[in-house]
Amino acid sequence: MLENVKRQFVLLLLLSVLFLFCTIVIIAFVDPFAAHWPLISLFYFCLFLFCFSFSTFIFYFLRNRFSAGLYSKKIGAAGREAFLLSVFAIVSLALASKQILFWWTEMGLAVMLITIELYFLI
Numbered sequence: 001m002l003e004n005v006k007r008q009f010v011l012l013l014l015l016s017v018l019f020l021f022c023t024i025v026i027i028a029f030v031d032p033f034a035a036h037w038p039l040i041s042l043f044y045f046c047l048f049l050f051c052f053s054f055s056t057f058i059f060y061f062l063r064n065r066f067s068a069g070l071y072s073k074k075i076g077a078a079g080r081e082a083f084l085l086s087v088f089a090i091v092s093l094a095l096a097s098k099q100i101l102f103w104w105t106e107m108g109l110a111v112m113l114i115t116i117e118l119y120f121l122i
Helices: 004-031 039-065 070-095 103-121
Strands: none
Touching: 039 070, 039 103, 070 103
8 A cells, every 4th residue: 555655646746847847848938928828728737737736745745744544535635725726826827917916806716715625624
């Protein structure tokens, strides 16, 4: 069982590095003002997957370090929190790129995601 968990986390870290590399390549070689929407969407998708995989790894590591419990419950909670954090980051970046990110839109997004997390905790 432990070998399988280690293999999954090595794969998760490799995917994280791959998506980080894709994001950096897009940033380095693409002009965002001249790029069309499919390339911008690919950038946000790669960035989302990097945030999701890396955050899942970090949240699982923190849960494993500071609490006891089953692997499946820890990885499920870490994945859910990583997904919500990634959605928050990507939506914030998308709103900022369209110049419609204000403190009240950010607070509304934060309250919405916190409400979703509280639903799963209760």
